Amino acid sequence: MPDLSPLYGLLAQLLPFDCLQARFMQQALAGLLLLAPMTAAMGILVVNFRMSFFADAISHSAFAGVALGLLLALDPDWTMPAFGLLVGLGIMLMQRTSSLSSDTVIGVFFSAMVAFGLAIVSRDRSLARDLQRFLYGDILTISDGQILALMGLFAVLMTFQACCYNQLLYIGLNPTLARAHRVRVAVLQYLFAGLLALIVMFAVQAVGVLLVTALLIVPAAAARNFARSAGAMFWWTVGISVSSAVAGLLLSAQDWARTATGATIILVACGWFALSMAAAFRRRERLI
Amino acid sequence: MAATDPLPLYRPLESAVRFDEVTVERGGISILDRVSATAPKGSCTAIIGPNGAGKTTLLLALLGEIGYRGRIVFGSGSPAPRIGYVPQRLAFDRGMPLTVSEFLVMGFQKKPLWFGLNTVLRRQAEESLAMVKADHLAGRAIGALSGGELQRVLLALALRQEPELLVLDEPSAGVDFQGELIFCELLDELRRKRGFTQLMVSHDLATVTHHATHVICLNRKVAAEGPPRQTLTAEHLTAIFGMHMGLVSSRSMPGDRAVCSAPCCQEHTDA
Numbered sequence: 001m002p003d004l005s006p007l008y009g010l011l012a013q014l015l016p017f018d019c020l021q022a023r024f025m026q027q028a029l030a031g032l033l034l035l036a037p038m039t040a041a042m043g044i045l046v047v048n049f050r051m052s053f054f055a056d057a058i059s060h061s062a063f064a065g066v067a068l069g070l071l072l073a074l075d076p077d078w079t080m081p082a083f084g085l086l087v088g089l090g091i092m093l094m095q096r097t098s099s100l101s102s103d104t105v106i107g108v109f110f111s112a113m114v115a116f117g118l119a120i121v122s123r124d125r126s127l128a129r130d131l132q133r134f135l136y137g138d139i140l141t142i143s144d145g146q147i148l149a150l151m152g153l154f155a156v157l158m159t160f161q162a163c164c165y166n167q168l169l170y171i172g173l174n175p176t177l178a179r180a181h182r183v184r185v186a187v188l189q190y191l192f193a194g195l196l197a198l199i200v201m202f203a204v205q206a207v208g209v210l211l212v213t214a215l216l217i218v219p220a221a222a223a224r225n226f227a228r229s230a231g232a233m234f235w236w237t238v239g240i241s242v243s244s245a246v247a248g249l250l251l252s253a254q255d256w257a258r259t260a261t262g263a264t265i266i267l268v269a270c271g272w273f274a275l276s277m278a279a280a281f282r283r284r285e286r287l288i
Numbered sequence: 289m290a291a292t293d294p295l296p297l298y299r300p301l302e303s304a305v306r307f308d309e310v311t312v313e314r315g316g317i318s319i320l321d322r323v324s325a326t327a328p329k330g331s332c333t334a335i336i337g338p339n340g341a342g343k344t345t346l347l348l349a350l351l352g353e354i355g356y357r358g359r360i361v362f363g364s365g366s367p368a369p370r371i372g373y374v375p376q377r378l379a380f381d382r383g384m385p386l387t388v389s390e391f392l393v394m395g396f397q398k399k400p401l402w403f404g405l406n407t408v409l410r411r412q413a414e415e416s417l418a419m420v421k422a423d424h425l426a427g428r429a430i431g432a433l434s435g436g437e438l439q440r441v442l443l444a445l446a447l448r449q450e451p452e453l454l455v456l457d458e459p460s461a462g463v464d465f466q467g468e469l470i471f472c473e474l475l476d477e478l479r480r481k482r483g484f485t486q487l488m489v490s491h492d493l494a495t496v497t498h499h500a501t502h503v504i505c506l507n508r509k510v511a512a513e514g515p516p517r518q519t520l521t522a523e524h525l526t527a528i529f530g531m532h533m534g535l536v537s538s539r540s541m542p543g544d545r546a547v548c549s550a551p552c553c554q555e556h557t558d559a
Contacts, residue, residue: 048384165400173380173391177442180351180373181395181449227385228429230394234402 004030004144015246019253024140028261031142032245034150035206038199040241041161043220044233045192048172052217053103054091054193057110058200059212061087062134063117065201070127071120077146081201087113088197092190137208137262139249150202157195164188169230207262218269219244225276244269304329304369304453304485305350309358312345318508319345322358325504325513327453329363332479332486334500336493338529341507343489344376347457350487362453369453372446372484376457378438382431388441389413389426392448416444420474439471447478454479456488459495472499496520 008026011033019025046055061084069079087109094105121127133141170178171185179185203212223236248265251257257264305327312320320342327333335343349356351373362369392413393405417423422440425433433441439459446454459471476499479486490496496503496516503519505511507528512519 048381050381162400163398165402166394166397169386169401170394173384173386174375174378176348176351176353177373177375177378177445178395179353180371180455181445182370183395224383224385228387229401230384230386230390231401231404233385234400 001144001148004147015250017250019250025249025253027142027144027147028139028249029246030147031139031150031206032249032265033242034147034154035199035203036241036245037238038154038157039203039215040219040237041157041165041234042196042199043216043218043241044223044237045165045168045172046196046216047220047224048169049192051196052213053106053110054088055196055200055216056213057091057106057113058084058088058197059204059209060110061113061117062201062204062209063121063131064113065117066131066134067117067120067127070124070130076130080204081198084197084201085194088193088200089190092193096186096189134204135209136260137204137206137211139206139261142205146202146205153198153202157199160191160195164191165234168192207265211262211266214266214269215241218266218273222269222273222276225273225280240269240272244272302329302363303327303361304331304363305487306361307346307350307358308361310346310349310360311357312342312349312354320349320356321509323506323510325506325510326502327485327487327504328502329485330479330483331502332476332488332500333502333504334496335487335489335504335506336491336496336528337506337511338491341528343491343506344457346506347455347487347489350455370449370451372449372451372454374439374442374446374454374456374459376489378442380430384431386430387426388417388428388430388433391430391441392416392445395445396448412448413444416448417441419447419478420444421470436471443471443475451484454484454486456486458490458492459488475499493520493525 004027007030008023011026011029012020015029020029046052062080065080065083066076068074068083069076072079091106091109094100094109095102098105117131121131167178167183167188170181170183171188175185200212200216203215207215219237219241220233222240223233227233227236245265248268249261251268252259252261252264303326307323307325310320310323311318323342323346325335335346337343345354348354350360351371389405389410390401393409394401396412397406397409399406414423414426417426417440420440420443422437422444425437425441428437430438430441443456443459446456454475456475459475472495475486478484488500497520500516502514503516504513505519505524505528511528512524
């Protein structure tokens, strides 16, 4: 495994805060700097596709994924993303082929996943403690291995975004129109669902099952209020997401705060959202 | 079935699209029943019929959006042509920040929109907007357009596809009378200039009588097909709409057009 110490040293130099001198904080910062742009970029499309419930269902399948790993004596770090990927593609397949509305399909998957996870956990009390980690998430325990995996995912996902962002936006606007104009809708939808599932599973480890959807949605929702074009919306979302992640990490480490990192990040992002609402309101008033 | 049909049938030499016994059923209910019809190459073919006649379903089958039995043949058996599609009412999220220029460029640009618009593509988008007389809309947000403005932008997008077949679903829905007239004249002019085939769904007979060169009367089955003066007769219209529409006289006009009593039509004949 390559040594990431120079990277951590660089981060500590770039942001010379007292709290960033500890290695676990540097690791957390590196993890967040990789994760935040990814959730931002995917979040834009989640908002445009109205797929927040989809993301929610994937995050709740994290329990089942971990439980399955523990049950089969496999590493949960691998069973969880793999299981999430499977669930994501499964939901997409059902949505595309059945005549049920998409929220019904997701609702069924959602309940099945949660029930399955709970059923396995209820067999073994000691598992319950392990699962707490996933409920609230803990970016501070991120390992070098996970950071490397995030780097790999970052490369794949950003390449995908750079190649397909325009077409995905097209599909998000109206899939029938996109298909008639020769956009390969099915392939892109599956690719998107798969990558979204993977990113959600990584984000679960950072902010927890309960808040992962917020990490995807809130920066994009705030950016919508600030931006007037799709190009600008991307940069606004990335900016809001990264700044919230860094600010949240730093704030949570302050002596006076000592809050959970994931929750603090989301709170900062929600602060951005409140600001964006005010901006949108003012703009509307000016128009009237 | 077609051979025994007593209604006038028009068999052109070259077809752009041929529907061959197309049947669509949903939950045991038949929506289209063995529809066989043709859109001649270079024509303006209108599919008319009452609400629930399966007009939009036929278009969706053509676009490959829904499953059907039977065959849809393009041209003389050639692969699917380039299609430009103008939907009836674009269901989209109006809160989405997306400018009209971005909307027109995004299907063509490889570079993601966040790195800005390609200058050449942006100019092409502006040209296509100018073509539909909507150049002033380039910088507007797509969610802030009125029904008629959106329709023009959608037409500009469809024309950007360099279509061989332009498919329009209710091109005049949501557009005021004046706007509709301009819209249809625009299409006539473009079709003559570019030579594409236009296939449109309409339940607005005034539009059809003005602009169609070929009409398919549909009410789950094909009731009649052919040039407007042969198809838009009182008896056919009564057969599919269930009442006399009173718009069309059977007096034939040059260019295979029927005459209607709408004021614009009178202007047309004067000119």
